[in-house]
Amino acid sequence: MFRTRFAPSPTGEPHIGNIRTALFEYLAARHQDGKFVLRIEDTDKSREVPGSKEKIMLGLSWLGLAWDEGPEVGGPYGPYVSSERLDLYQKLAKELVEKDWAYYCFCSPQRLEEVKKAQVAKGEIPRYDRHCRALSREECQIRLDKEEKAVIRLKVPETGEISFDDIVRGKVTFQNKDIDDQVLLKSDGYPTYHLAVVIDDYYMKINYIIRAEEWLPSTPKHLLLYQAFNWEIPYYAHLPMVLGPDRAKLSKRHGATSLLEYRDKGYLPEAMINFLALLGWSPKDGRDLLTKEELIREFSLDRIQKNPAVFDKDKLDWFNGQYIRKLEPQELSERLKPFIPADYDKELVKKVVPLIQDRLVTLKDFAALTDFFFVEKLEYDKKLLIQKGKTVEEAKEGLEKAVELVEKSAWEHDALESAFRSLAEELGWKTGELFMALRVALTGRTATPPLFETMIVLGREKVVKRLKEAVGKLAE
C-alpha cells in the first residue's frame, strides 16, 4: 500500500511551495490508489502561529486535496498532531540513549554560542563540538536527578558514509563525518522535526516520503534514525524548489506566497492545481491543460524534474483565464459571488457575466470591468464623446439621432446593429466612430463588452437616459 503524507508545521499561511509539495503527494497517492495523510508537525511552540493549522486545512480543502487520514477526519494511526504524541518521542529518545545511538547533552545555549563563535573565528565549520558525548552514564544520571536542563543528541558515527536512492535524484551520498550531532529531543521535552518525522512516519506506516529539496541535507540524519530503530527505510523523493523571479527560494519579498492570497485575488482552484502541477512535472504527451482527474491519471514520480522552477505569474494568469472561460456562465456567477458587492442586483449580474467571461483574468476583475452596469451616474471626460476630426456640434447631433433611434428601434441585437450602421451612413461617419461615441456615452469608457449586447442588458430606458446625459454634457 502506497502511503505518503503532507507534514506542514503550523507557522503561518499555507505557502505556495509547500502546497505544490502537497499537490504532488496527493497526486502520487491517488494515482497509486494509496493514502494521502495530513499531519501537523507542531514541534516548535515558539514559532507556532495560532490559526495556521486551520488555514492550511482550508487551503487544501479549497484546492480539493482531501486527506484520507489526519486532523478532522481521523484515522487508524492518530493522533495526527505532533504535540499530542510527546510521550512517544520521549520514550523512544530515551530508548536511543540506552542503545547508545544518542546521548544527553547539558551544554547551555550560551556555551553553544561561544563554541560556534570561536569556530567561525578560526575559520572552522560551525558545529557541535561533542562536548557531552563522553559523559558517563552515571554522571548523566546525577545531573538528570538534579533536574539540570538537557537535550538528547544523535550519536553520529565518526566514520563511514551513508547513501540512499532518491526517486528523483538517484543515488545521494553523505559522509558521516560531515553530519552534526543533531538535537533530537529539546530541553522542553519537545522533539525536533528530525526525531518527530521519523517516528511519526514509521508509526503512520508512511513508505513514500515526498518533500522539498531543502530536506535533502537532513535526510542522512533521518536515515541514521531508521537504522538505530531498525526500521525499514521508506522511499524518498525530493522535489525541486519553487523559486522567485530572482531564482531564490520563493518568499514574501517576491509577492504573494500564500495560497489563500491567490484565492482572494480571484484565482480558480483548478487553475492553481494545473499551474502548480507543471512546476517540476510534465505529462508524457506534453499537454498543458489538465484537470485534476487527468493529473491523477498521468502523474508519476519518475517524471519529476530535477531542477528548480521559477514561479511565473504570467503563466498562472493564462491558466486562470483558460479555466474561467471553460466555466458555464451559471457556474461563473456562483464563483463570482465573493467578489461582487452585496447590493448588486443578482439578475443583472447574471446578464452581465456572459459579456465579460472572455475578458476576465481573475474573478476579482469583474467589478472594475462592469461597474457601469451597476452605478447610476457615469463619470467621464466629455472629450471622449467627440471623435477625432468631429466638432462638438456634430458629436451632439450624432447622439441626439441615436436617442431617437433607440426610442423606436426593436430591442434586439441585429435590429439595433443594422439601425445604427444606417445611422452612421446617414451622418457620414465611420461606423467605428459612431459606435465609440455611443460606447462612451453608455459606459463612460473606451474598452467595454460588445456595444449592442451592452445596450440590451442596460435596457432601453437607461440607454436613453445615458445618451441624453451625454448630449447634456456636450451642451455644457
Next chain:
RNA sequence: GGCCCCGUCGUCUAGUGGCCUAGGAUAUCGGGUUUUCAUCCCGAAGAUCAGGGGUUCGAAUCCCCUCGGGGCUACCA
C-alpha cells in the same frame, strides 16, 4: 567556508546516443477575425542544449574538469 543538489528559448518544459539544422506552452512582436477591449486563429523572433575537454562512426543525451545558480549548515521546519 564546508556538504549536497542543479544547469535545454526570458519563464515552465519535451528530449534517456542517430527521428534535433532541438519540439510544445507562456510571455514578446506581427498579421487575421472584429464596433472598442478581450477571446479566438495564423505567423515571427527567441536555446552555438552554461563553458571546455574527452568516449563514440555519431552526444543535449555517457565521463571528467571549470564556471554559474540554489539549498543546508539552529534546542526552525
